[in-house]
Ligand SMILES: *[C@@H]1O[C@H](CO)[C@@H](O)[C@H](O)[C@H]1NC(C)=O
Ligand SMILES: *[C@@H]1O[C@H](CO)[C@@H](O)[C@H](O)[C@H]1NC(C)=O
Ligand SMILES: *[C@@H]1O[C@H](CO)[C@@H](O)[C@H](O)[C@H]1NC(C)=O
């Protein structure tokens with residue numbers, strides 16, 4: 001009898017300790033949020049759908065909204081990205097890891113509009129992860145004024161349509177030459193999409209990334225905690241605006257699963273199952289300083305820290321880091337297309353001149369959807385020439401006027 005009472009007593013104590021520690025965590029997180037609210041300079045945005053005319057494009061911002069509703073601007077991080085509907089198979093695997101707001105700009109000219117919309121409806125109605133899509137994803141559409149869809153239903157009407165869940169997803173196995181975009185040989189206006197997705201973010205902090213790059217799970221709560229405890233207070237408010245947090249990027253073999261933690265990544269890196277992103281295409285674009293040291297470092301907890309601080313000056317002027325920054329970072333140049341390449345270089349140059357610090361995080365990273373790229377994807381020769389001419393003759397001069405210059409900053 002006494003034994004039983006003793007056990008009961010222990011169990012009660014254990015329950016008490018467990019619940020006390022979990023409320024402790026919640027309390028300290030709410031302290032972090034208060035801290036962020038006090039020091040992060042941002043303004044909440046209305047969450048509404050708009051139709052806008054923008055630089056030869058029609059833009060349907062928040063055409064399909066996430067069910068999370070309005071957000072406090074300091075309280076979360078938004079993954080901002082762009083795609084055409086062929087890439088929508090990445091959405092759920094990405095959300096399963098990210099579990100936070102996602103702002104996605106879709107290029108949907110002409111007859112690509114309907115399958116794009118149907119793909120979204122399929123994801124929202126049929127996919128086993130449909131709840132994540134509905135809860136977290138805001139979809140924006142854009143298309144050239146000269147390539148309008150036949151009809152653009154109001155989003156309420158569009159959402160009422162029921163799709164056939166027994167049919168395969170409309171984004172599956174679509175080839176470029178089946179698409180309107182392929183048939184009309186339209187270049188992909190990547191930077192319109194990047195700017196649109198970022199501009200539509202309800203939160204101040206954004207991870208502007210590629211839809212095929214999946215982050216480590218738990219990144220957003222870990223980042224907000226890190227920012228509240230280790231970044232605020234350490235840097236003045238002024239320098240905070242010139243500081244971003246870099247995530248290193250890796251690829252894994254096609255038959256491997258994506259590592260969830262740094263120790264897993266380190267094991268896979270040593271065995272060759274994981275490699276640096278684009279190692280066969282442009283290793284310099286992604287290595288950045290101190291990769292080997294970063295790989296050797298043993299992490300002891302889930303917490304984030306800065307491993308090293310980098311600048312985008314020589315010899316790292318071809319580095320294309322992906323980072324958690326803010327909606328106030330310099331925009332992407334909307335005249336540059338995907339096919340023309342160098343599409344992120346002008347933003348990087350502006351950040352270099354402005355003296356941005358790139359703080360590389362020790363314990364968070366991105367991994368590309370499995371499969372190691374061997375060669376460059378098909379790029380347009382003429383578009384690349386046009387981009388070079390545009391940058392050399394026009395954009396460089398503009399950047400000097402708008403941002404000034406600084407030694408070591410190259411485009
Ligand atoms: C739904 O799709 C399946 C598989 O493609 C097909 O067999 C079925 O006829 C479709 N149902 C309707 C109502 O269209
Ligand atoms: C961010 O927002 C999403 C959607 O509302 C929510 O599920 C998640 O818990 C939020 N993250 C944090 C750290 O509050
Ligand atoms: C993937 O393939 C490689 C080479 O064929 C093999 O060495 C490795 O064990 C495979 N990995 C898994 C997880 O099956």
Ligand SMILES: *[C@@H]1O[C@H](CO)[C@@H](O)[C@H](O)[C@H]1NC(C)=O
Nearest residue numbers: 290291292293294295296297
């Ligand atoms: C990383 O660790 C390996 C094995 O311990 C060692 O040989 C190598 O020198 C280390 N590299 C760096 C850059 O620290």
